[in-house]
Amino acid sequence: MPESKRVVVVTGGSKGIGRAICLRFAREGARIVFLHYDPDDVAADETLKLLQDRGIEATTKKLDVSSFADVEEFFREVVEEFQGLDVLVNNSGITRDALFLRMSEDQWDQALSVNLKGAFNCAKAAVRFMVKQRSGRIISISSVVGQIGNIGQANYAASKAGIMGFTKSIARELATRGITANAVAPGFINTEMTRNLPEKARDFFLNQIPMGRVGEPEEVAEVVYWLASEGASYITGQVIHVNGGLYM
Ligand SMILES: NC(=O)c1ccc[n+]([C@@H]2O[C@H](COP(=O)([O-])OP(=O)(O)OC[C@H]3O[C@@H](n4cnc5c(N)ncnc54)[C@H](O)[C@@H]3O)[C@@H](O)[C@H]2O)c1
Incomplete structure (x- = not known):
């Protein structure tokens, strides 16, 4: 299907990696719907404007991906409005850091609800439509930390x-x-998520990256875009690491 006809849903598209993903798909003219859950709409409005300035058909909605019912309704609306759904990018994510000895039940639940249950909710709602059209791409953003663990x-x-x-x-x-x-x-x-890290933690990570620098959101977006492209038609069930060599 020509890229301009594809409908792409990106969760957490208001800033950081999610915004870069929206803009990468926009370069090909895809139709884009992105979710966010920021306290205000400033970043989401900025992303929307960046997309619309490029002539892209785009909309956004403030929605908590951890709510199963809201997510289900949202995907129904998207399919009704755009008459299809081709790509889902599960990108929404939060941190609720604490040393394990001090980690509260609430911190555990919040991180799991948004990062993991959110991906389940969105995939579950999206797959219902993708199965009917017998095509679809689901790309979920994990982390090197899921592979090697991290203090706090x-x-x-x-x-x-x-x-x-x-x-x-x-x-x-x-x-x-x-x-x-x-x-x-x-x-x-290099996003808000990591800019807020204490300098000591930043330096600790930097010292372990063979390339000696942090990555840019666009470098992640490029891989996401490619996984959704025709070139990746025989690739499934893979975890692609984009980390400057931090984990090999
Ligand atoms: N920045 C990094 O170094 C890094 C590294 C590895 C993985 N990641 C992952 O990449 C993804 C994007 O990270 P980022 O650094 O761009 O983060 P960010 O904080 O800049 O953006 C997070 C996005 O998620 C959205 N979001 C938060 N809670 C939500 C909820 N309940 N429902 C819907 N949307 C919600 C926010 O509105 C925002 O759009 C996350 O899943 C993150 O865990 C980031």
Whole structure:
């Protein structure tokens, strides 16, 4: 299908990696719907304007991906309005860092609800339509931390490791339905999420990256875009690491 006809849903598209993903798909003229859950609409409006300035048919909605019912209704609306759904990018994510000894039940639940249950909710709602059209691409953003763990991030690491297992399982189930599912695991990327890290933690990570620099959101977006392209038609159930060599 020509790119300009594809309908792409990106969760967490207001800023950071999600915004870069929206803009990467926009370069090909795709139709884009992105979700966000920021306290205000400033970043989302900015992304929307960037897309519309490029002549892209785009909309956004403030919606918590951890709400199963809201997500289900949202996807129904998208399919009704855009008459299809071709690509889902599960990108929404939060951190609720604390050392394990001090981690509260609430911190655990919040990270798991947004990062892992959110991906389940969106994939579940999207797949219903993708199965009918016998095609679809699901790309979920994991993290290097899901592979190697991290001090202060037991909840986040569990959610991101969960994304890998989830992706591989649905990839197996959906392979004969024309739907691929892959994960992208970024390392240390230059976004608000990492800009807020204490300098000591930043330096610790930087020292372990063979390329000696943080990654840019666009470098993650490029891989996501490619996984959704025709060139990746025989790739499913994979975790692609984008981390400057931090984990090999
Ligand atoms: N920045 C990094 O170094 C890095 C590394 C590895 C993985 N990741 C992952 O990449 C993804 C994007 O990270 P980022 O750094 O761009 O983050 P960010 O904080 O810049 O953006 C997060 C996005 O998620 C949205 N979001 C948050 N809670 C939500 C909810 N409940 N429902 C819907 N949307 C919600 C926000 O509105 C925002 O659009 C996340 O899944 C993150 O875990 C980031």
